[in-house]
Amino acid sequence: MTIAIVGSTASGKSSLAMAAAHARPGTEIVAVDSMQVYRGMDIGTAKPTRQDQADVTHHGLDLADPIEDFTVVRFVEHYDQARAGAKGPLLLVAGTGLYLRAMLDRFDPPGEWTDLRATFESESDLAALYAQLVQLDPRAAAKIDSGNRRRIARALEVCVGSGQPFSSFGPGMDAYPPIETAQIGLRWNRDTLRTRIDQRVDDMMASGLLREVASIGRVKMSRNAQQALGYKELLDHLDGQATLDEAVETIKLRTRQFAVKQERWFRRDPRIEWVDLTEDSSEALSVVLQALDA
C-alpha cells in the first residue's frame, strides 16, 4: 500500500502526513524532496524534526553530504530499497515532481556520458547544437526549446553516447498511464499561500537559518545544494552581495515562484485528486486516511 501526498512548498503536506501516520500506526513516510536529501540542511529545507523522525519512520532524508551532487536516479534507487524493506504502508510526501514521477512511472533514464555532456554544454554555437539534435533525434528536438542549452546538451549526450535516439528511452512526460498509487494534491489559493510562505520564511530565520547556512559554507556545498532556496540567497548575503533584509525578501519572492512552478508541474497529472484547503485541513486528513484504508 502506497499513497502520495503532493503539493507546493508550505502547503502543509508534511504535517498532514504526520497526522495520518499517527492515526495509522506503522505507516512510514518517504520525503520526496531534492533538497531534504542533504545532511545538515535542516532548517531551510523544512526537514521533519528529530522528534517527528523518532515517532515515525522516515525515508528520503540525509542521503548525501552537501558537497555531493544528488540526482534523480540515486533517489529512485533509495526509494526502491526503502519500499523493499518497509514494514508498513508508505506515505510519500512529494514536493519534487520529477522524482515522484520517476518513482511511480518507473522512468528508466538513459545513462550518463559526462565528458560528452561537458563538450556539448561548452559549445559556443547553440544553434548548431540544436541543428545537430534535429538531425539525430527530431522527436526529442520537437519537445525541447531551441534556446535550452542544458536539455539540448543532455539529449545529444544520450544520442551520441548510447547510439540510440534520446526519445527512444520512454514515452515522455506527457504520458500518464494508470498506476496503483493514489495521489492526493493539496492546494491553497495564491493569497493564502503567500502569507503562509512569508510566515514560514520568517520562522526559518528566527530558528537560525542564517547560522545554519554560515556553518556549512559555500565551499562545502555542491552546485546542486547551493541552489536550495534560502541557502543561495543567504550565501550571497554572507558574500556581501545583499543586505539581510534584501536576502530575506528575495527568499520570499523566489519561494512564491517556486510554489507556483510546483503547482504547474502537478497540475498536468490527471491522476491527482485535489483537495482545496482553507484553514481547516481535517478534510484532507480524512481523504488521506480513506486512501490508506482502501
Place this chain on the structure above:
RNA sequence: GGUUCAGUAGCUCAGUCGGCAGAGCACACGCCUGAAAAGCGUGGGGUCCGGGGAUCGACGCCCCGCUGAACCA
C-alpha cells in the same frame, strides 16, 4: 514663499528632430527523463499626473494647476 528637476505598465526606468508606446523585473501560462528548490519558452497588461492651447499630427512644444525631491530664503 522662490528656483530647479521629476511624474510613462504592478515596480525601477528608457523614449533621439513632434510621426504606430518600449526594456528589465514582477504577474499569468506552457515545455523539459541522470542539475528539477535547476533549465527553457510564450504573452496579457498604458487616463504617458490633470486641464487648456498652437500644430495635419503631442508622451514630447507653450500656459495653468496637482504631487514629490533637492536647493535658496
